[in-house]
Amino acid sequence: MNSNIVAGPRRSRATIMEEVAKVLRATDASTNIEAAISRSRVSMQEVADTFGGKRELLLAMVSELSDAMSASLSTDPTQPELRTRLIEYGQCVADIYATSHLRSLYRIAITESIRHTGLGRDFYDVGPGRLTQRLADFFKAAQASGELRRADPQLLASHFLSLLRANVDMVEFCPRELAADVFAVVDVFCDGVNGEHRHVEPA
Template sequence: MTTEAPDLHADPRRAALLDAAASLFFERGYAATSIDAIIERAGGSKRTIYAMFGSKEGLFEALIRENTERMFSAELFGGQARPLEAALSGFAVHLLDLFTRPRTIALFRLVVAEAGRMPELAESFHRLGPLRGRHWLARVLERAQTEGEIRVADPQLLAGQFLGLVRSDAYFEIVLGLRGPLEPGEIESMAEAAVSTFLEGQRPARRVNAPDEEI
């Protein structure tokens, strides 16, 4: 009883139930996963689930929220902010690494699948997860503007552009299960390519100097 968290953490029963439920929801989806199956994997009694989470949907919501918070932990979005090129590269690598992990993909699929029927769930996933990254990025872009490295009309819109550019089409394909998670080398080259296009564009005739161009 030294410094006890109010609700979560350090309840092994609760953690076991959430773990079993997460792996089942991840592999079978929400509707196809039964409370019986969760109990069969975690042990214990259904009463415990209903006492702790109220309903199947309550269990699902708690699970999505806590997994989102754990996966998108704050350290990922706190790197150096200067110089801009390095900040963007580092952010892009973190983003690709995090977003393309199998567990992150499974979580995203689950949220997308139920987004039409559980709008608050999708909202909380976005707020606790991806939105934090976009806000951090927008702040970086705003600071770069005050230092004259870039001219920004709308930092949020520009941050959204950069996010899309980094994910490119590869994220789309991974979400669809058409390719497995990315190799570290792929992540780095995709991040470099995204930063380059974002800053310099693809029309070389208008570039003054193109530093590392192959002949």
């Protein structure tokens, strides 16, 4: 048990996740969730009592970030224009990817999925898979409203997120540079998908 843990009222799920997230953001090199927990103010018993285990904690943490990155997609798909909504979404995803503990969670999942059968699939389902699916649903709604040319929304979502991640990975975090990269990605995506057609009638 961690020697720096002070007994007290039972902490919430959100508090426990944030305590572990602080460690992951500080080290940025963790490949083991148990090691991250041991360096936090959280005990393995707390994790077991609250989440069921360290695996469930890992999945809960990536699920929380996926929900945060997808939050802007819950707005009305007809207002404002598609490009503006994609910029807002792209900036949110890029900010979280560049400044949060998400990269550490990815490294941990890759390392631990070798030892734990099914972890890689479960991590994908609540992490990158959920992020891609929610963007695909958004693109499907945009196609139905005539804002986006007909194409496989799943492929469009994967393409957009790949462009976004590639640009974020290429630069050190700087809010101004990151915003410029997001604008560039959205322009490349919209021009590539719609070309000169900024609005098309639904099929």
